[in-house]
Amino acid sequence: MARRKYVVGNWKMNGLRAGLGEAEAIFAAARDHAPVDVALCPPFTLIGAMAALGGTVGGQDCHAQDAGAFTGSVAAPMLADVGASLVIVGHSERRDGFGETNDDVKAKAEAALAAGLAVILCVGESRAVRESGGAIDHVLKQVRESLPDDFERAALAIAYEPIWAIGTGLVPTIEDVAAMHGSIRAALSERIGAGAAEVRLLYGGSVTGDNAADLLGAGDVDGALVGGASLSAAKFVPIIEAAAGLS
Numbered sequence: 027m028a029r030r031k032y033v034v035g036n037w038k039m040n041g042l043r044a045g046l047g048e049a050e051a052i053f054a055a056a057r058d059h060a061p062v063d064v065a066l067c068p069p070f071t072l073i074g075a076m077a078a079l080g081g082t083v084g085g086q087d088c089h090a091q092d093a094g095a096f097t098g099s100v101a102a103p104m105l106a107d108v109g110a111s112l113v114i115v116g117h118s119e120r121r122d123g124f125g126e127t128n129d130d131v132k133a134k135a136e137a138a139l140a141a142g143l144a145v146i147l148c149v150g151e152s153r154a155v156r157e158s159g160g161a162i163d164h165v166l167k168q169v170r171e172s173l174p175d176d177f178e179r180a181a182l183a184i185a186y187e188p189i190w191a192i193g194t195g196l197v198p199t200i201e202d203v204a205a206m207h208g209s210i211r212a213a214l215s216e217r218i219g220a221g222a223a224e225v226r227l228l229y230g231g232s233v234t235g236d237n238a239a240d241l242l243g244a245g246d247v248d249g250a251l252v253g254g255a256s257l258s259a260a261k262f263v264p265i266i267e268a269a270a271g272l273s
């Protein structure tokens with residue numbers, strides 16, 4: 027079965043209730059492009075209100091424990107409770123800014139799946155690693171060490187986000203994206219066999235309406251994880267349309 031295209035917006039630490047109209051317009055466009063799966067991941071504060079608009083909504087992180095004395099943290103069952111159906115784990119801004127290791131990311135992914143959430147597991151190399159020629163080895167190590175021990179294939183997506191491409195306007199070549207995604211797929215096959223064909227692989231890093239068709243058309247790319255261009259319908263809807271054009 028062909029993998030459905032998946033376009034996900036990560037609002038990061040952006041968005042107030044006054045901006046919910048953008049989400050409403052994005053969800054309306056998603057309904058117009060039914061062959062594409064569209065989701066938005068706003069800050070925790072907006073998840074409930076955004077879910078009430080009727081679209082698919084996710085968190086940007088979760089704790090590995092279900093409850094407890096973890097001031098400031100939000101658990102996976104809490105995300106599900108307010109209407110989230112997915113969560114991003116292992117974003118480079120969490121790995122670098124909050125010291126999250128592959129073990130931490132794996133524990134978060136397992137907690138999310140146990141709470142019934144789908145997971146987008148992020149991996150990606152720094153500029154120094156890319157320039158050293160070690161990008162594929164680095165990313166495959168992240169994949170192998172962050173993957174849950176067991177998971178339902180359709181509930182997990184992997185997002186390849188080169189750190190140097192995030193928010194910079196820089197993107198890898200289509201050949202480099204295809205090579206990375208092909209390598210991730212092969213590593214998944216080693217782990218889970220034929221089920222690897224069901225796992226969606228997203229590209230993230232400076233995706234825009236202008237480059238989306240090329241990036242989403244690259245080998246083994248099933249969608250996009252979008253930061254800046256997901257904050258407004260005017261910038262995000264063209265990415266959904268590009269995905270629909272490839273569906």
Ligand SMILES: O=C(CO)COP(=O)(O)O
Nearest residue numbers: 036192193231232253254
């Ligand atoms: O980090 C990203 C999505 O998670 C990508 O961000 P930009 O699309 O702003 O480069």
